[in-house]
Amino acid sequence: MGAVTPKPIIINGTYINPELGKYHARLRTIARSCLDIKEKHGASQDGMYILTTESGTYYQTFCDMTTAGGGWTLVASVHENNINGKCSLGDRWSSQQGNDRNLPEGDGTWANTVTFGTAEASTSDDYKNPGYYDISAQDVSVWHIPNNEQLKSWTSSAILRYHTESQFLAEHGGNLYHLFKKHPVKFGAGQCQSDMGPSSPVVYDTGDKDSTANLYGPNTTLCPSGFISFRVFNADQAAVAMCSGVKPAECNPQRYCIGGGGFFSDRQQCGDFTALDQASKHLTQSAVLLFYR
Amino acid sequence: MGAVTPKPIIINGTYINPELGKYHARLRTIARSCLDIKEKHGASQDGMYILTTESGTYYQTFCDMTTAGGGWTLVASVHENNINGKCSLGDRWSSQQGNDRNLPEGDGTWANTVTFGTAEASTSDDYKNPGYYDISAQDVSVWHIPNNEQLKSWTSSAILRYHTESQFLAEHGGNLYHLFKKHPVKFGAGQCQSDMGPSSPVVYDTGDKDSTANLYGPNTTLCPSGFISFRVFNADQAAVAMCSGVKPAECNPQRYCIGGGGFFSDRQQCGDFTALDQASKHLTQSAVLLFYR
């Protein structure tokens, strides 16, 4: 009998090939996205997997291997810990340092590599993993899940789920990190209407255009639903980051868009869920989970 | 010679079986608690091990394989970073957002899946790992360790150590996450005396009933020591989470219990170590480590 071939070992759907040790000081073939895991390793179960960045940082996250063909990587969640806390602790997607004209970009989370939280707690706290800036993707999927729901109940408890099929991300650098580098979430960096970032139509997985409009209430009467939109300015040049389910058509996006820079003329608008106070509690008491594919 | 059987690989006491790669995209047999590691894999050394949650999230923590038969998993620590900080930064087991009637549950840490800190720094900072909500256990063990002691000195430096043998956790969902879902640490959710959560007698590993009483000082004169008690209200309906070593018998539990909701009528009582100012410095300058078995 000849040489014994070491068996490949699969951890969380990713290969750790013993032979690689001979040739490389570091492994270079572990998957960088849930889509890669699905396509290269044939994994088809929803759940937690280990991924790696281009630089070789390992991290764990949830893969949705089911929706519209699967291969979706959970990269972030926006969770409002205190709707009355105005750019205070826990407002990582706007500013945790108070409403401050000297911090026009706030914490800068949308366009930096800082990470926090865990996938399993992403309905109870803000979450951002290295996939947010590392994965090269074409589309996004968004899940609105009631606060504190556990992973096994996410799909059944969702109040709204949709994804894009327009491949719009590919035109903006392949992920939101690059999209927001190009379209900074920064007070004073643009004007309402004239400087809107990208927008894409969406395909619904839970809910539809009407249920989306109902979740937001009267504030979106002028705005068509069935879209996701990014980096929008209000009448005072304050920047909001993401409008989930709608396309702004007037100059008060803080009433239905989330995340933002670190300064708003009205400090009541500063925070991860900006000025969504008039939206339904279903919406304001749900976390917004972001996936890439 | 026939087929070559791949050797099992053990990382931190947990098997990574190469054969599993053939059948499962994810490993399903890695241990979920230190007790499992002890019973299934025969590990007997105290130290750091890798565990996994039911959903497949890996994490590292300390296993006590010695005390009373071993198999204890460190799942959390309560550390007071600033006894004068009243529900301010670092008060993760009560509220980091100030004493606020609108946040009756504070940060909600006792009953959610948010995790923070590391085992090695659990005497220098708050700590909570996925085992807190994932492990199914029967008993708790509690260690009071002087702040900043390093892992190798924990046992020798402990000022108080005890465990339960009553299997009381099994009656409350198998862990503190479920216990506190049932008995919310929430201002206004109950009354002193009539709405006390569970209590269990303890067996001492370091110290005894007298040394426990001495650590707390005159405030526990009315309260029997030799117990651990959970979710207790004071005269003002403010909730505290855990009374380590004692069973409340009057209506000022904030003087000897730790953790709590986000509102106290007297804001001086708000914080991870509530109003323990009159307890001994040995106690207030020690972290409280929580184990499950």
Next chain:
Amino acid sequence: MGAVTPKPIIINGTYINPELGKYHARLRTIARSCLDIKEKHGASQDGMYILTTESGTYYQTFCDMTTAGGGWTLVASVHENNINGKCSLGDRWSSQQGNDRNLPEGDGTWANTVTFGTAEASTSDDYKNPGYYDISAQDVSVWHIPNNEQLKSWTSSAILRYHTESQFLAEHGGNLYHLFKKHPVKFGAGQCQSDMGPSSPVVYDTGDKDSTANLYGPNTTLCPSGFISFRVFNADQAAVAMCSGVKPAECNPQRYCIGGGGFFSDRQQCGDFTALDQASKHLTQSAVLLFYR
């Protein structure tokens, strides 16, 4: 053919030897520093590697395998998130709890085992990994990298890089954790001039003595450049932690040293970048990365 020898598996340059499973519940040979990886496993590529502490805690960090023979482990970074935030959120290397005479050591980060951040985000946020307190080293290397630069551009974008060759760390416990245990960064614990901590000459990798002096501006006119210095008091007995590139020769070190205790007589001096407002923006808008070897 006889017994089949299992092949060693190398993950990120560190061996996971299948045979170990027979003898040890936990692996004890995985490398504890980038120098070990280089010397024992022959790795020569810069990049992310997995290390372990003596206690068995695994973590990931960046290894510089190139500079002056390589083997440098990134253990920390000091990042100023808001030059106007005075001992506020994000000032982990001084205090996040306000300028407070009752917290003379502030958050205590220089001399405890608390960890935070990630290597990949170390130019966008504070970073500290277990290597900071676990590795036994002789020298330090320091990189000043513009905020938000990504890992692949660190070397090319550096505004200042140097290392020591004096082996001074070996005389102070082998790392900064031990050095600062001996020389506490604590208000009131010493006097300007008479109680300075250690200082070492440096060898430049990017820049030189003149460019160092230019980065700091007029405040260092009296101080020789070409050194790194630790734990220095100002005229008011406030403690600063590290003077990168210079050796203090007067009693206003807060103008060119970073990190500190939790109290300064002038609260404008409290913060991770203390009172560096008069230094060049190149310097104040760069993160300070710390390596051990």
